[in-house]
Amino acid sequence: MRGKGRGAVRTLVIVNPTAGSGKAAARWPSIAAQLTRATGRFNHVFTEAPNHATALASRAAREGMERIIAVGGDGTANEVANGILACRDTDAELPRLGVIPCGTGSDFCRSLGLKPDSAAAVARIASGATRMIDVGLAQYTCMSGAVVPRHFINIATFGLSGQISCNLNNRVKASVLPGPVRYLTGTLRALASYRPPRMRITIDGKAIERGVYFAAVANARYFGGGMHIAPAALLDDGLFDVVILDAISKWQLARKIGGVYRGTHVNEPEITLLRGSHVVAEMVIGEDATMGLLDLDGEHPGMLRAEFRVLPRALRLSM
Numbered sequence: 001m002r003g004k005g006r007g008a009v010r011t012l013v014i015v016n017p018t019a020g021s022g023k024a025a026a027r028w029p030s031i032a033a034q035l036t037r038a039t040g041r042f043n044h045v046f047t048e049a050p051n052h053a054t055a056l057a058s059r060a061a062r063e064g065m066e067r068i069i070a071v072g073g074d075g076t077a078n079e080v081a082n083g084i085l086a087c088r089d090t091d092a093e094l095p096r097l098g099v100i101p102c103g104t105g106s107d108f109c110r111s112l113g114l115k116p117d118s119a120a121a122v123a124r125i126a127s128g129a130t131r132m133i134d135v136g137l138a139q140y141t142c143m144s145g146a147v148v149p150r151h152f153i154n155i156a157t158f159g160l161s162g163q164i165s166c167n168l169n170n171r172v173k174a175s176v177l178p179g180p181v182r183y184l185t186g187t188l189r190a191l192a193s194y195r196p197p198r199m200r201i202t203i204d205g206k207a208i209e210r211g212v213y214f215a216a217v218a219n220a221r222y223f224g225g226g227m228h229i230a231p232a233a234l235l236d237d238g239l240f241d242v243v244i245l246d247a248i249s250k251w252q253l254a255r256k257i258g259g260v261y262r263g264t265h266v267n268e269p270e271i272t273l274l275r276g277s278h279v280v281a282e283m284v285i286g287e288d289a290t291m292g293l294l295d296l297d298g299e300h301p302g303m304l305r306a307e308f309r310v311l312p313r314a315l316r317l318s319m
Contacts, residue, residue, distance in 0.1 A: 009041050009042060010064075010066040010067060011039060011041075011042040011065070011068075011069065012044070012056070012065045012067075012068050013032075013042055013043070013044040013045075013069045014045055014047060014053050014057060014068065014069070014070055014072075014076070014080055015028055015045070015047065016047045016070075016071065016072030016073070016076040016102075016103075017046050019073045019102050019104075020102045020104055021104070023103075024071050024072050024076075024102035024103075025046075027118060028071065030118070031071060031118050034118060034119055034122040038122050038126035039122075039125065039126050047076070051079060052079075053072075053079035053080050053083065054080070054082045054083040054086070055083065056083065057079070057080045057081075057082070057083025058083035058084070059083075060083070061084050061087040061092075061094060061095050062087055064092070065095050066095055067096045067097075067098060067125075068080055068084060068095045068096070068098070069100060069125060069318070070097065070098070070099050070100070071100045071102055072101075072102055072103050073101070073102065073103015073104055073105060073298065074105055074297045075297060075299045076103065077097070077108055077297070078151075078152060078153060078154070078297035078298070080097060081135070081153050084097060085135060094315070094316065096316045096318035097315060097316070097317055097318060098125040098318040098319070099121065100122065101114075101116040101118075102116075104225065104298075105223070105224065105226070105298060107154055107155070107222040107224070107225065107226070107227075108153060108154040108220060108297070110221075110222045110226065111220030111222045111235070112220075112235070112319065114319070124318075124319045125318050125319065128318075129318075130318055131316070131317045131319055132236060132314075132317075133153070133219075133313065133314075133315055133316075133317055134219055134235055134237070134311065134314065134315075135152070135219070135310075135311045135314040135315050136153070136156060136217065136219050136240065136308055136311070137151055137309045138150050138152060138296060138307070138308050140294050140301065140302045140303070140305070140306035140307075141302050141303050141304065141306065142301060142302040143303070148301075148302070150296055151311075152219065152296045152297045153220070154219060154222075154223060154298075155217070155219060155220060155229065155230070155297065156217040156218075156294065156296050156297075156308055157214065157216045157217070157223065157229075158215055158281060158292055158294045158295065158304055159194075159196070159212055159214040159215055159245075159291070159293075160196070160214045161216070161224070161295050162294050162295045162300065162303070163193075163290075164189075164224075164295075165298065165299070165300040166293050166300045191250050191253065191254065196247035197212070197283055197284070197288060197291040197292065198210065198211050198212070198283075198284040199211075199212040199281060199282065199283055199284065199287075199304070200281070200282050200283075201244065201279065201281050202281075203279050204276035204278055205278075208272070209284065210246060211247030212244060212245065212246065212247060213245045213246065213253060214244075214245040215242065215243065215245070215281065216242070216243040217279050217281075217308045218233045218240060219233065219310075220233055220235055221233045223295075224260075226261055227260045227261055228260065228261060228262060228263035229243055229260060229265075230243055236312075238312040238313075240276060240279060240308065240310060241273065241275055242274045242276060243266070243272075243273055244271070244272040245265075245271055246271075246272070248270050252270075256268060277309065277310040278307075278310075279307070280305070280308075281304050281305070281306050281307075281308075282304050282305040283304050283305070289303055290303070292304035
């Protein structure tokens with residue numbers, strides 16, 4: 001996997017074979033042929049467990065790989081990005097991140113305005129064009145109670161969305177559904193048991209305390225299989241778009257879900273939209289901690305208390 005020396009392979013492709021309910025594995029032979037024609041030689045490896053892509057990307061970055069391509073969904077892209085960013089402590093230039101979407105939602109590519117088409121993704125990567133983007137750094141409470149860091153490139157959410165993510169990641173049967181249907185049915189199912197708690201959300205030193213159904217700390221625009229949660233978010237402005245949905249009746253929420261897919265929810269009176277580079281979110285004392293589950297780029301790593309900071313232009317995309 002080494003990328004140093006004359007004639008060395010300088011691109012590593014990390015494939016998550018389980019992404020998209022096995023779609024990535026099924027499409028890999030075609031994608032590999034496209035990559036070979038467009039970019040020449042590369043190494044590839046299949047992930048074998050959660051967080052394996054992070055370890056593979058970190059090793060490749062330290063060995064001098066110049067470009068690392070993630071084949072999978074938002075979770076795979078997140079893991080690869082975390083592996084690359086783990087090497088920020090070195091003097092070497094970090095590898096570029098390429099993404100070929102084959103996941104359930106592929107919301108990060110949607111936020112970039114890119115279609116989930118492997119041939120188009122390969123062509124973009126082969127063009128040599130790059131773009132610097134911001135990255136979010138979350139310090140959150142994992143389920144054991146320890147506080148751990150993790151980067152995110154798309155969106156961090158908590159509250160109802162964290163419950164949805166937890167349910168979906170634990171439900172094997174749901175994985176056979178198309179992405180948007182999977183997220184919508186998961187949302188309606190979670191609504192039946194979720195009780196919006198009081199949270200304290202502090203944005204650049206300004207605190208808000210209220211009953212909250214859901215909040216997003218958005219680096220990009222889409223999550224949840226096409227939900228346009230932060231329509232004005234920019235990936236390179238050094239700021240998060242923070243979207244907060246107040247506690248309202250379940251009937252009101254069910255009626256307004258459609259607006260999230262269109263991006264028109266930001267005009268609703270129950271929505272607060274703010275911007276900032278440093279966000280702290282915590283449950284008010286006495287509230288049920290399980291109502292404050294966290295979602296980072298479609299994965300469920302832990303719960304509140306959590307702190308989010310922007311790392312401006314910290315990652316170079318190959319696109």
